[in-house]
Amino acid sequence: MPGLLTGSGDSSALVPFSPEANTPAVYPLHHGLKPPIAPRLSISWSSGNSIRVSVFRSPETTKTTDGEAEVGGKVVELKVSGEDVVSEVNDAARWRRIVYGSVSPFAHLQNKKNAMAALSELRHSAPSEVEWSKYVLEYSKEINSLLGNRKSSPSPLIEDPKTVLKNDEEPSCLKAAWELLEIFYANKQSHSWIPEQLVDWLTDYDSLFTGQVPAVHSRLVEFQTKLINIQTVENEAAYWQAISSALSIGWLDISVKLLRLHGSYQLNQLGSRETENGLVEAVAVLISKMPRMRVDLPDGKLGECYYNKSDFMKAWEKWRAQITKLDCSAYWLQCSHNQTKENLKNLLQIMLGNTTTLTNATCHWLELYIAHFLYIRPFTSGLESMHVLAQKCMQLKPTSSPHKLMNLIVGILGENTEVVLAECSKSFGPWMIAHATELLTAGSIQAEILLKEQRDNLGGVSIEESHRLVYAQVLSSHALTWQIAPIYLISCMKHGVGLLEILLYKQPVYHSQILLKNIEICRLYDLDSASANAMKIAGVHDWKHGRKGSGIFWLQQAGDELRLNRIAQTLFDFVGKSISDESFEQWEGLIELMGSESRTAGGLEFLHKYRDFKKSLQQVEGGGVTDAARKTCESLILIMKNPSTPQRFWLPLMYDSLKLLTWREGPLLNVSQTNLLLNKLQELSVAKLRPDFIKVELPAHALNSVMLALATNLGRAILEE
C-alpha cells in the first residue's frame, strides 16, 4: 500500500516504521555478463521477497561480437531476507503454521458475519448480539489454540518434593496477548469472573515478564536452584520470601508445597516442635481453603469455588474470621522459632489483605494488581473501577520500562481502542492486528465505529480494512503464503479486489503450477479478466519458448482472438512458400491445433483452401496454361464467396491473383464475378473505418493495382459479353 505509510513520523501512523536510515549495504551481483555493460538495469519485485534485476548489454556491443553468439542481457533474482514478521515467533515454519491455521477460523467468521447481515436485512431486524458473540468466542478459542498448547509435561510417577515449578513449554507473548483480548472482549458470558481469569492468566504468563522486570516467577526459579543445597529452609529469608510471593499472587499450591518443606514436619523434630508444626499446618490448611469466586479450578490447584456471590461472601467472611482467630491465638507465644513465627504472621497479613505486606511480597505492579483482586477487592467489576485500581497499583510499584503486555492491559482497562490497536500493532505485528479487530469490535459500538469508519487519510478505507491489507501484503511476500492473501483481500470492501488483481498479475505465471493456482483463485472470486490475462501471458511465453501447442492452448482458453489471429497470420504466411516435408508437418499440426472454430480467423477449412489455391497459383505462374488459370480463378471466387474467409485476406488474395486478373489471353472472370470482387473491395474500404480492422502488410500500391486490374477486367468482360 504505497502512499499510506508515508508520514510515518507523525502519530497517525498505523504501522510501525522506523525512520532511522540504515547504512546501505552493498552486495555484488553475479550476472556473468562480459563488460562493457550499458547502464541499463530494470529492477522489479518478483514473487515473494525476491527482487528481479534485469541487466541489459548495450545493443552496439552485442552486434559487434562476432563469431560466438552472445546474450543481450541477463535476469537475476535476488532473495531479500529480512527480519521476521513477528520477532517473537522466530521460527519461520512455526510462524507459517499459525498463518495457515488462522485462515479457516477467519474465513468462517467472515461467512457467518455475511450470512447474519443478509438474514437481518431480510427480517428488517438487527442481528442477534448473543449469537454473534458466540461465534466470536468460538473464533477466538480456535485462534488461541493455534498459538501453542499449554500442555504440561506428564507428571513424574514419583514426584520430587523439591521441584516447585514445573518446566512447561515456554509460553509466548503472542498467546498471552491474545488471551487478554479474549478475556476482555470475546468472553462476554464470564465478565463477572474477569479478576479470577486474570489470576489464571498471570499464573500462565508471569514468566514472560522475567526478562524485563523482576517477577515472582524468576524469584521462585532462583529459589528452586538454591533449595537443593539448603539444610534447614526455615532459617532462610529466601524461603519465606518465596512463599509470601507465591501466596500473594494466588499460587496457593506452590505456597502450600513450600510450607510443607518446613523443618518441623521432619519426624525427628516433630516431638520438640509440635506447636510450631501445628501453626505451619494451620496456615497451610487456611491457604488451601481459600474461597474463590469461580466455577471450577483446574486439577492440582487449591481453593474452594463458589459460583454464587452471596455464598462466596459468607465463605469469605468465615475464612477471614478463621484467619483473624488464628492471628490472635495464644499458640504463637509457644512458638520458639522466631523466624517461623514472624513469617507465618506475615502470610496471615497477606491473606487478610494488608496493602503494605502485599506490596512487599509482589515484584511488579501487575502482580500487586492481582493480589488486590485476590485479597482486598474480590468483587471488582467494571472496567472503570478496574482501571482506577490499576493506576493505584502502578503508583505503588512504578516501572521504568513497562513490558508490552502491561501496556496492552493499560490500554484495555482505559477503554481506549486506539491504544489497544497501537499496542497490538507495535508489539505483535500485522497478523495479530488483522485477527484481533474481530474481537475488539464484538459488542462495542464505539470500537466498531472507530474501526469501520472510512477515513480520507487512509485513502478512503477503514482502519480495519487497512490492517487487513497490510497483513495481506505480508502474506504476499512469501512464496508459500501468497495464495492465502486473497482470503483476506476479498474481505476488504474498498481496495481488496483491486489489490488482489495486482497480486495475481505479479505472479510469475510462466511456471505452470503458479498459472494453475492463479486460474483457480480467479475462478473462486469471479475474476474472469484477470484469469484471461494470466493465460495470455502464459500463452505468449510458451509460444515464444517454442512450446507452440501449449501457447495456442492458453491463448484459446483466454479467448485471445487478437493473438490467435496473429498466429493464424504467421500460418498464412507459411502457406504458399516452398514447403519442405518437415515444416509441412509443423504447420499442419498447428492448423490442427488452431481448431476450426468459425470465430477464429485460422479456421481449418479456409487454411486448407488457401493452401490449395496458393499451390495452383504457383503452377499458373510457373508456365501459364489458360485452362489451369481458369480453374485457379474458379477457386479464387469460391474462396472469396466463402463466409469463413477472413476479411483481411481478401486484398492479399486478390493481389496475389493480379496475374489472373490481367490474363493476356482474355478475361478469366465474367462480369458478375468481377463485380463480386469489386464489392468486396468496397466492403473493405468501409471496414477500414472500424476500430477492429486489422491492417495487412502489403505494398502501398497494392489496392490501386487490384482496382486497376479489376476495372480492366470488367471492361474486357463487358466487351466480350
Add this chain to the structure above:
Amino acid sequence: MATETLKQFHRLPQSTYIDALRFLPPLSAFDRYVVVAAFNSDTDESAIGIHALNPTDAPTLTLQSSFTTSSRISSLKVAQKSLQSPLIAASTFAGSLHILFPNPIDASFESEVSIPEKMLHLGPISSLDLQESGSACVSVGEDGRVNLISVSDSGLDYRRVFDSKGLVSYTAARWASPTEFATGGLGNSLQWWDQRRPGGPVSQFKGNWGEGASCGVVHSIDIHPSRKHTCLAGGSYGSVFAWDLRRPQQPIILSGIGSGETQTLSSSDVWEVQFDTFMTTSIISSERVLPVMMCSEDGILAVIKQGEEATEILAENCAINSFDIDRHNPADVICSLEWESIAILTRT
C-alpha cells in the same frame, strides 16, 4: 455425497512444502517407510527423504536419510524389482532425472544415478513413470518430447521416442505394460504409445480441445494392471474420466462439470488419480470402471465408483497435492497438503 468414517486420521505438520510422497515397498518385514520430496522455502533446498513411519495411535515420521536435489521435484515414483530392494525415480523442474537405491537395512541411500538437466527435455520434466519391474522409465515434458530411460546395473541409458517440437505438450505419463504406455496433455487429450509401433502415438483421444471453458489439462493418469485397456485420467475443473481403448471415442466421465448425469465432486484441478485397491464389498463387474481415488486443489480426497455415489474421505481447507495408497495395506492412505503438512489415514 457419502462420507467415510476413518479408523485413524492424523495431520503431521512439516516445516517444508511437500511436493510429492509415496509409500516405499517394505524393505523388511517390520519397517514401513515413506518417500517424501520436500522443498524448504527458507533455504531454497529440495530433497528426497526416506521417513520411517511408526504406525501407532499417534504416528510419527522420522527422517532416515535424505538426498538433496538441485531443483524441486515434479514427479516421484517407486518400484520394486522382484524380491529385490525397491528403487525410487524422481524428476525435477530443472529437467534432471534421478534414480535412487535405498539400502534395505538402514534405509540410507546406497547409490544414485542421474541424467543431468537439458539432456532429456528442454525445461522441466512434467511427469515420469517407472515400470513395475523398475527396469525402464518414461519421461514427458511440455517441450513435447517423450523419452525412454532404461535402468540397468551399468547405469542409465536413454533414447527419444518422439519429439513433437513443442506442438504437443505432455503433462502426464503412465506405463500400461512393458511395451505400452499412455500420456496425457493439454485439452484433456490422451495418447497411447506402443514401442513395437514407433513413430508416434498408436491411438489418440482428442478430449474437448477448443471447446472453451471446460477444456483442461490432464494432471495424472493411472492404468490398472488387470485392465490394461482402460486409461484413467484426472485434470482441470474436477474432471475424472476413463478412456477405454476399445471404445476410444466415448470417454466414461466419472466426475466433473458439464458431465450431465454424473456428479461433480470438485470443480478445481484434480491433481492425482489412482485406482483404489481397497475393496470392502462387492466384486465389480468387468463392464464397470474399477473404484478410483482422487485428490483435488479444493482439498477433497474421495473415492468414486462408477454408477454409485462418491465417498468423500477428506475435505481439507487447503489443496491436497498428492496421495498414495499403501499397496500392501490398501486401507492406509498418505497425502500431502498444501499447507506444509502430511496426512495419514486408515480406512475401516
